[in-house]
Amino acid sequence: MRGRRAGPLGGRRSPPAGRGGLLLALALLALTGCQPYVRVSTPTREAYQPLEGFAVRMNFMPRKPNADEGKKIYDARCAVCHGPDGRGDGSMAEQLTAPEKNPYTDFLSLFRIHPKSEPLPSRPARFNNLDQMRLNAPFALFETIARGRPHTAMPGFQHPAYGAVDGGEPRLSDQQIWDVLFWEWSRTTSRERLAQGRRIYNQMCASCHGVQGDGNGPEAARIREQVWTWARGVGPGIFTDRDWMAYRKPTELYQKIAEGVQRRGVELMPAYASRLSPDQIWTVVEYLWTFVYTPPQDLR
Ligand code: HEC
Ligand code: HEC
Structure with missing residues (x-):
């Protein structure tokens, strides 16, 4: 990202330089191949500090x-x-x-x-x-x-x-x-799509991921032995883990569902690309987010 450019001409509040100084500065600019000084609004001091919580942080999204x-x-x-x-x-x-x-x-x-x-x-x-x-x-x-x-x-x-x-x-x-x-x-989904996603999820996914999306389906005990994060109730496939989901893109979730998850030759999750149409997979992805947030009135 382009930062603020404090050019050699100084901040915009500095007293105006003489014509000669200006031309010299411009020549220098041309020589160094810099882009011209662009006036931008003066950011507040905090803007230069890394914002709290912008690194991966636990409890980033404390309330649903x-x-x-x-x-x-x-x-x-x-x-x-x-x-x-x-x-x-x-x-x-x-x-x-x-x-x-x-x-x-x-x-x-x-x-x-x-x-x-x-x-x-x-x-x-x-x-x-x-x-x-x-x-x-x-x-x-x-x-x-x-x-x-x-x-x-x-x-x-x-x-x-x-x-x-x-x-x-x-x-x-x-x-x-x-x-x-x-x-x-x-706004990326609708009540009908969420209902379809829920049907597919409860039928094909809840046995492992749990009806509540918390990774506590009937198969969970077996999975906990294979996937250490499930034993801790965090990480991939536990959709109520908001810290995890905050960094997930819908396209990533789609890809996991389509391709399944294999690790060291062990199939942790089957691939669904041959069993569900792309649009059906998208409805499930849209439904998965409802474990992270409470959907608005018009979608319930
Ligand atoms: C003064 C007009 C204006 C207001 C007010 C405004 N936005 Fe925006 N917003 C924009 C514009 C213009 C863009 C597109 C920026 C770009 O070209 O990348 C944008 C982009 C965004 C994006 C990025 C979307 C993406 O796909 O990357 C988000 C998120 C967003 N706005 C949320 C909000 C929210 C939430 C509010 C209110 C709290 C808000 N905006 C208020 C003008 C506005
Ligand atoms: C046999 C058990 C099982 C079934 C059935 C299953 N999954 Fe999974 N799924 C897993 C496991 C285990 C993981 C975690 C793998 C890992 O640690 O990377 C996972 C991971 C995922 C992820 C990746 C999450 C992330 O953040 O990367 C998504 C998305 C997902 N499952 C969605 C689904 C959907 C949707 C269905 C139903 C269509 C489904 N799964 C069915 C076991 C299952």
Whole structure:
């Protein structure tokens, strides 16, 4: 990720350099092959510290996120851009531009030349865009919401970093971020799909993974001897382990289900690619996330 560039011209609040000094600095810039100094908003001090909890941490998601709670935050803080249903069509969406994203005009503005140019548009993410959402781990969304995304209109709601836009007060707590992101997550499925996923899961998976997703199915005793994490109630295949699931991408879960799990010639889990259609596998993946968060009213 591009950091903030404190160019040789100094911060933007320093007194204006003389013409000669400016030209010299520009020549130096050209010589060193640096990109021109890009003005970015001044991040708060915390932005430079590694944020607490951004390394893998136990109890990262202490309470089960609740998508209904998240929807309240979403309606108040996010819908203006992302749209009431997360389709990227909020009332502000059309006007959003990428702040200070154009190095060309920023460079010319050093000479007080302001060419007429269209600011680059910045389109809000659509949370019903499956191609995009299935590649995201919840953790990645968490980071985007907490820090914001630099050089786009997406603000940071906890500690805006790298010059991202500030999402304003009140700051969202960790738990609020989990709640709101799982409301967005819920836009990738529907009540019918969850019901289908549940049927398949209870039929084909619960014998090992448990009806509750806690790895306590009838086969669990046997598996505990083969997989040490199951004996501890954590790790792959225990879907109530939120610390584990926070870092899982839907595509990863899909692949495990399709290919099964073999280790040192022992089949820990059968492959389902020949028994389930791709869409059926996706409905199971969507259902697996309901062990991690409480789905909203409209999906129950
Ligand atoms: C001012 C408009 C605006 C507001 C308000 C806003 N967003 Fe965004 N958001 C954006 C834009 C624009 C993007 C796309 C950034 C990009 O181009 O990568 C984005 C991207 C995201 C992403 C990344 C999606 C992905 O697939 O990587 C998440 C998650 C997100 N927003 C969540 C939220 C949440 C939660 C809120 C409210 C707490 C919120 N946003 C409020 C404009 C906004
Ligand atoms: C015979 C027992 C068994 C059955 C049946 C079974 N699994 Fe598994 N599954 C396991 C074991 C054991 C693991 C953990 C393997 C490991 O340690 O990597 C696992 C791992 C997984 C993972 C990987 C989790 C991760 O975070 O990497 C997913 C996803 C999964 N199972 C889903 C399913 C689904 C969905 C079904 C039903 C369609 C199913 N499993 C059926 C035993 C089973």
